[in-house]
Amino acid sequence: MSEYKLHCFAQSGNSYKAALMLNLIGADWEPVGVDFFAGETRSPEFRGTINEMGEAPVLEHKGKRLSQSGVILTYLSRLSGKFKAQSEDDELEVLRWILFDNHKVTNFMATHRFMHSLMKGANPAVVEFLRGRALSNLKIVDGHLAKQDWLVGKAPTIADISVAGYIYYPAEEHGFDIEKDFPAVHAWRERIKALPGWKHPYDLMPQPKTAPQK
């Protein structure tokens, strides 16, 4: 039996943050597939036994069950000593970027991608609004990364892993030309890709039993 179990599914960039971290630190882990498109995260069973918040990822380790990718990343970084901030000030910076990621970068990129390419019948005005929000937040990240190689300090941290959750999915899914419109984000995602243990989300996590509707 593996040391860590991660409840996740291939299309989930939030799950990817945790899966990628597990792979980058060389952890002994296995995925437990979540049938998201069949509504598993909304089921009473999932909410009652796996995560009351109704979300993937969920990490199981030594009797603990953790959700929220930022919490999982922090936990794995503490245990492994890897991808940590190098000072107390940088620790706050890491937290600042993880919160910004959850609220602004991932939130809008993921919701836009879902409505743009993974569900049927989305309202075009809503999709356009989400696209604008995602673009303006990516621009902020691009501006920061034009000045430095990593989001915080001089080495990769869990802040980078968090913000990178959705940037490796195919362009036709998220709808952005990252290489052309966000060159600093593109160069940074190539740096992350070069880290030992990096894998694409579709090679790291299981496809749900039920396919997206679109």
Ligand SMILES: N[C@@H](CCC(=O)N[C@@H](CS)C(=O)NCC(=O)O)C(=O)O
């Ligand atoms: N802030 C959470 C977000 C998790 C999240 O939204 N997960 C999505 C999949 S990417 C989910 O499970 N959504 C379930 C639902 O909306 O029913 C995290 O970082 O873990």
